[in-house]
Amino acid sequence: MNYRKLGKSGLLVSEVALGNWITHGAQVDDNTAQTCVNAALNAGISTFDTADAYSETRAESVLGHCLKGIRRESIELCTKVFHPTGNGHNDRGLSRKHIMESCHASLRRLQTDYIDIYYAHRFDTTVSLEETFVAFSDLVRQGKVLYIGVSEWTADQITQGAALARELKVPFVASQPQYSMLWRVIEAEVIPACEREGIGQIVWSPLAQGILSGKYAPDKPIPEGSRASTAAGSPFFKRLAGQWLNKEVLQAIEQLGPIAQKCSLTLPQLAVAWVLQNPQVSSVIIGASKPEQVLENVKAAGVCLDAEIVVQINNILKDVAQFDASKTG
Numbered sequence: 001m002n003y004r005k006l007g008k009s010g011l012l013v014s015e016v017a018l019g020n021w022i023t024h025g026a027q028v029d030d031n032t033a034q035t036c037v038n039a040a041l042n043a044g045i046s047t048f049d050t051a052d053a054y055s056e057t058r059a060e061s062v063l064g065h066c067l068k069g070i071r072r073e074s075i076e077l078c079t080k081v082f083h084p085t086g087n088g089h090n091d092r093g094l095s096r097k098h099i100m101e102s103c104h105a106s107l108r109r110l111q112t113d114y115i116d117i118y119y120a121h122r123f124d125t126t127v128s129l130e131e132t133f134v135a136f137s138d139l140v141r142q143g144k145v146l147y148i149g150v151s152e153w154t155a156d157q158i159t160q161g162a163a164l165a166r167e168l169k170v171p172f173v174a175s176q177p178q179y180s181m182l183w184r185v186i187e188a189e190v191i192p193a194c195e196r197e198g199i200g201q202i203v204w205s206p207l208a209q210g211i212l213s214g215k216y217a218p219d220k221p222i223p224e225g226s227r228a229s230t231a232a233g234s235p236f237f238k239r240l241a242g243q244w245l246n247k248e249v250l251q252a253i254e255q256l257g258p259i260a261q262k263c264s265l266t267l268p269q270l271a272v273a274w275v276l277q278n279p280q281v282s283s284v285i286i287g288a289s290k291p292e293q294v295l296e297n298v299k300a301a302g303v304c305l306d307a308e309i310v311v312q313i314n315n316i317l318k319d320v321a322q323f324d325a326s327k328t329g
Helices: 030-042 054-066 096-110 129-141 155-168 190-197 208-213 234-244 247-254 256-262 267-276 291-300 307-317
Strands: 003-005 012-014 016-019 047-049 076-081 115-120 145-151 172-176 200-203 281-286
Touching: 003 281, 012 016, 012 281, 016 030, 016 291, 030 054, 030 291, 054 096, 076 096, 096 115, 096 129, 115 129, 115 172, 129 145, 129 155, 145 155, 155 172, 155 190, 172 190, 190 200, 208 247, 208 267, 247 256, 247 307, 256 267, 256 307, 267 281, 267 291, 267 307, 281 291
Parallel strands: 016 047, 016 281, 047 076, 076 115, 115 145, 145 172, 172 200, 200 281
Antiparallel strands: 003 012
16 A cells, blocks of 8 residues: 655545445445455555445444554544534534534544544535634644545635635645546646645545446446445435446446556556546545455555556547536436
């Protein structure tokens, strides 16, 4: 495993991180979750990503249990706040009340004294940015949070947040957007804005919800056991990757197989390695429903793809990749 600086901060994160969206507390049982976390730790993964709203808060509890007994200083534990965690009218958003209450609840579920990176899971248009960042600032000064991040914020929102963070002297260091060979929306504005502000990318869905795994083939039924076929994963798959489940895209992906073989990689490893070629990406979050998936995907860490290979990949996918979010679906 290799480790990279997160933006201009002093924090090192593993090139491959393990996330537990959909899996822990939903798609896999607790014993399987433990074997996946153990496989990640044994492979050198130190960065673990979750959120308070994942699996209705169960994901944090499962991860906390799986990491119990691990030397706390040896890992980077990241979680998020914004989405509903209850039925109350204040159980959501980025108000001071919800941020403070959610942070304390996350600390209890994760069985830890502090969170390494605490993300604003989405932008809250109903709350002033100042209220949100003052709350984050207080958590940092209390030692309950070390660094602040955001997920799926626009370039303008990130720039506004960075200005406030400088004023409040809050270490705003991470952006967590979707990014893959097929979803390249952040390249135009988000990555340049983050580079200016010294913010690193810890990206999610490098396999485009499994489309880049090679499981899906043109003119063939959805394979059993895939994310698209499970009750836990299907709704998210349809929303995030349904646009790619068509013949044109799947035929283009098939052309990547020989390139992966030439590089002595599997298709998933090639997809993760491609994301890591972007110097602004600090870490790639993978999900896993079995430890073998962890062991396969971590092999993408440290891979350096030849410039020619990257050009070939980009040319194959140029007509099916998404560069503009407004043109989806």
